[in-house]
Amino acid sequence: MFSPRFSLQSDALNRADADVWAVSDRAHALANRGEDVIFLCVGDPNFDTPEPILDFARARLGVGRTHYSPAAGEPMLRRAIADIESKVSPHPCSPDDVVVFPGGTNAIFAVLSCLLNPGEEIVIPEPMYIGYVPICDALRLKVKKVSCPAETHFAFDVEAVKAAIGADTRAVMINTPVNPTGAMATPEQLRELAAYCRARNVWLVCDEMYSMITFARRHTSLRTAAEHLDNIVVIDGLSKSHAMSGWRLGWAVAHGPLVERLIGFAGATIFGCPQFIQEAAAFALEFDSYFVKQMRDAYERRRDLIVERIGKIPGLSCYSPDAGMFVMVDVSNIAESGQAFAEALLDAERVSVLPGAPFGPSAVNHVRLTLAADEGELSRALDRIERFVTTGNKRSA
Ligand SMILES: Cc1ncc(COP(=O)(O)O)c(C=O)c1O
Structure with missing residues (x-):
């Protein structure tokens, strides 16, 4: 049997x-x-999803954009994402720094898969997005949680995160703005943590899925705040900001050697996101204000x-x-x-x-x-x- x-x-x-x-x-x-x-x-x-995005997607379907797409993403979308990342940043972003994934969840899974081996340690502040747990479990990572207490309204505590980084820490994963708390790291905190992680030879991954849903002050990307980019990765997507959760469209922005790995991962596991969706996403990013x-x-x-x-x-x-x-x-x-x-x-x-x-x-x-x-x-x-x-x-x- x-x-x-x-x-x-x-x-x-x-x-x-x-x-x-x-x-x-x-x-x-x-x-x-x-x-x-x-x-x-x-x-x-x-x-x-706003009507102009639907119209654009229909039009792209109508001209046969229903075939395989490059593993890294459609050039038009990678360009649109790079333009957004460049807009307010001291670091110009190239389309070559961007890899497209079917949603933020998949981008996170790909990034952590490329950065850590089973049994290795990742530091994550909590409260944290529920979706990190199964990903870390599946990759058999050792998660070291850093408490952001309720008394501070769950404020991001850069000193506590730094203190949690030990000899075995391979990566730190943060989320700003945070699901569920809405807490935002300041540009100074992001800059400090990026530099500290770099000095300790640790990756810093920042999930910025809510980057466009901010009220009190605008979001600053880790990529904008950090002085050096070689140890950082930013993840974002359209699920929340553009009411496009079902389109499954997210991305990672990273530095050369990691981009190569991510493209390899995407090529093996996804083989390209749908062309018409990527092009509608590029349209959405350009005409979204x-x-x-x-x-x-x-x-x-x-x-x-x-x-x-x-x-x-x-x-x-x-x-x-x-x-x-x-x-x-x-x-x-x-x-x-x-x-x-x-x-x-x-x-x-x-x-x-x-x-x-x-x-x-x-x-x-x-x-x-x-x-x-x-x-x-x-x-x-x-x-x-x-x-x-x-x-x-x-x-x-
Ligand atoms: C903080 C955070 N990151 C990532 C995701 C996943 O995004 P997606 O729906 O694009 O996979 C979510 C979804 O709720 C989220 O809240």
């Missing part, structure tokens, strides 16, 4: 994130039974609405994030954990929020609310959250 045996990598991926989405899975099951559930758990923009601003303004209004309403609910608190698509709500006065709060809220009021624990121990007393819902939907959800907290349902949390 055949007895199936699988790789350690697929074992790791198979184990991943069952707990993370448990509340949300239950919420979907309730919705499928016809219950009126409000979902505030996902980071998928609730805007349609109007709709990116519109979406950013909408996210900012939603953030303000949540922060104002949460501030008036006794026992709950939150700060106003500078960037990103989420608000972290502290539930420690109401519930024994974010998990308990999220479960009881779903049971009592049919609102689905994401518990903080999967993002890291610093977020265990928080829940994450998304900005990817319109103001009417958010108001309805906040009415329910207020009722949940003020009517004593909270006792079951």
Whole structure:
């Protein structure tokens, strides 16, 4: 009889994130039974991809742009990305520095695959994006977490990251603005960390997926802030900023020798992203100022609405994030954990929020609310959250 045996990598991926989405899975099951559930758990923009991008993609499909594409990406898109990276940076970026991937997740997987061997150490501040966990597990990396405590609003702490870098550290991975906290590293912090990592012969990878969704101040790329570029990698994409999550389009910007490795990796595992999607992405990047601003303004209004309403609910608190698509709500006065709060809220009021624990121990007393819902939907959800907290349902949390 055949007895199936699988790789350690697929074992790791198979184990991943069952707990993370448990509340949300239950919420979907309730919705499928016809219950009126409000979902505030996902980071998928609730805007349609802007019409001009759709038109451009249709036109490119119409002229037969449906064939294989170079592993590194279409020249037109690599040029558009390089132009953006060059715009405010002291370091000119060449299309040759850019490699295109089907989404940010895949770019992260490719970069970490090229930089680290199984068993090697990567330093990552937490709370961190949930998606890093299965990637690091699959690559069997040793993750050393650096706490960014809730008391500081999860602020990026460059000294703590530096202190965590030891003799065995091979890479540091940061995210700015951060999912879930909205925290942003300053240009000075990025510059300092890049120089420190370089002096220690350590790679510094920066996930900048929310680079265009900032409110208080504009994002500065690691590539702009760093003095030298040979130990740094920047990852970005269109999923969030351009409401193009389903198009699967991300990229990495790196230095010569790593670019070669990334192209080799992309060639072997992807063999080129779809031509018409890459060309629509190039169009999106060149003609985006109007709709990116519109979406950013909408996210900012939603953030303000949540922060104002949460501030008036006794026992709950939150700060106003500078960037990103989420608000972290502290539930420690109401519930024994974010998990308990999220479960009881779903049971009592049919609102689905994401518990903080999967993002890291610093977020265990928080829940994450998304900005990817319109103001009417958010108001309805906040009415329910207020009722949940003020009517004593909270006792079951
Ligand atoms: C911080 C961060 N990085 C990367 C990704 C993955 O992006 P993509 O959907 O393009 O794979 C996400 C998606 O939520 C994210 O929040």
